Amino acid sequence: MEIIKYNVDGTVERFKAHLVAQGNYQEFGVDCDEVYAPVARFESLRLALAVGTILDCHIHQNDVRTAFLN
Template sequence: MALPNASLWKKAMDDEIKSIHDNNTWILVDLPPNTKPIGCKWVLRKKLNTYGSIDKYKARLAAKGFSQKKGLDYFETFSPVTRFASIRIMFAIASIYNLEVHQMDVKTTFLNGELDEEIYIH
């Protein structure tokens, strides 16, 4: 935070915390005894515009899920990704039927699934 653009990174972090708060993603509580929290860290990234200059500073608070043990800390994993071939097929269909394809930028996304477990992060 000693860099000249520290205020821009701070604003990006504040925006992420506000988004987490606004979406009721988690609540701040005291750690119960005999509970091991998952660590987290900030992932900072500069987003560039089409001309290659900085468009915005983006910050994400990421849980260090690699510290969890399958069958103990979690039981299932999901990876919502799209194959590049699926995107190409979508564009091909849109081209064949003369459809318009719109792109949008989602500032914050959250999975719709509900957790059955209580997860604590540090």
């Protein structure tokens, strides 16, 4: 889902986006226990970095400043 926030004068202030995986299948109060936020284990991250180092890959970092609250 993508949302464009506009200033009062009509110019674009910022873009907001968030990913919803199969959100159309979720029913309120029925299957809310199946919703989770996937987080990588530290060991998996270390393994990915080690393999990237061995293969001489470039690493790109991304930072998500805030959660999509509305």
